[in-house]
Amino acid sequence: MHSASTVLAVIAFSCLLAGLIRAEEGPPAFWKTRLSDIEDVLGSVKLGEVRKIGESYGRRPIYLVSYGEKEPYTRTANFSSAIYSGHPEAFCRRERQARPVLLIIGPVHGGELEGIASCLNLIKVLETGSDFRGRPWPGISGSADKLRIVIVPLANPDGRARLPFDSFVGKDNETMHKYSQGTRKDGSLYGWPGMQEIHPMAGDVGILGACFTDGGVNIYNDCFFRPMAPETQTLFGLAVDEAPDMIAGLHSHEMPAEFLQTYLVPERLRKWTAEIQRRYAELMQKRGLPYTPPRETPSDAFELSEALYHATGAVSMIFEGPQGIIGMSHEPASCDTILDSHLVMFEFLIELGASPGGYMDREGAVRGDWRSGGH
Secondary structure, X not given: OOOHHHHHHHHHHHHHHHHHHHHOOOOOOOOOOOHHHHHHHHHOOOOOEEEEEEEOOOOOEEEEEEEOOOOOOEOOOOHHHHHHHXXXXXXXXXXXXXXXXXXEEOOOOOOOHHHHXXXXXXXXXXXXXXXXXXXXXXXXXXXXXXXXEEEEOOOOHHHHHHOOOOOOOOOEHHHHHXXXXXXXXXXXXXXXXXXXXXXXXXXXXXXXXXXXXXXXXOHHHOOOOOOOOHHHHHHHXXXXXXXXXXXXXXXXXXXXXXXXXXOOOOHHHHHHHHHHHHHHHHHXXXXXXXXXXXXOOOOOOOOHHHHHHHHHOOEEEEEEEEOOOEOOOOOOOOHHHHHHHHHHHHHHHHHHHHOOOOOOEOOEOOOOOOEOOOO
């Protein structure tokens, strides 16, 4: 027979173990980042339109959800030719009363789970007025009908499929680098920017990072004039077809939330993206949420955000949300804070698009007033 103290010790250990198991069960229910979560949420859509727009290198579906009617336009030139002609509206002539188009591109890096969770919660808000926590977002639901909103919840399903967990919250930086950016066969980390030196990523690969497709391509740094990845082709086909006014590409990093300026674009657009960056930071401060103060992060690389502008003329920006990594100089973000950071950003962009002038800068449209009668 066991003594009473032994029995109590066993019970205490069992309770502790049960607590640990519960802690490892995963993030809260509103945090939906699995491929099956995408299928489930899209299967419940009633107000929007769901379409499969392409397949990944690994033959996984890439989906789109849209809200608001797609309004007709005429086109007589691609955007580069239209700009050269002095009439950028030749790329897309819409009626003046047509809704602005907001295109949201979920993670091209499959390990940046935060964008998946935020897109699925945004869809929930657009369907019901509240997110999966039951929190209403009247700024989103009250202005959304003034826009066409197009959402790609996940642009790189291959990378997501290889990731062995559903959130980086509470994980350390090394774990993020290991699974997002990958390792060599000896287990050493590629890290950033070392991961950029081999593209497509092949050869000395132990873990193929979730930043890459199954074909080893980092979509964000694909060769946009001759794309290697079918995912890249899908995104550009969508963007050119939609001719959006604003494109927000969702990314994640170890820091609090921020927009990044867009650099390899006309000066006027650089200034406007800096203004959007500033306004978002100001809004986050008012909401009492952590944010990264506006900063310059110039790059000579021609990346996806710049390439999408040069293909469509849209205001194209990268949004970097927090990952909740521990061991950094700042307080790690919770799933709640991460989701709030994204939903405040969506609310900001939707209200901006619904406001007079929409996504135009203070001097007029970034790419010229391309609606009917504008030239």
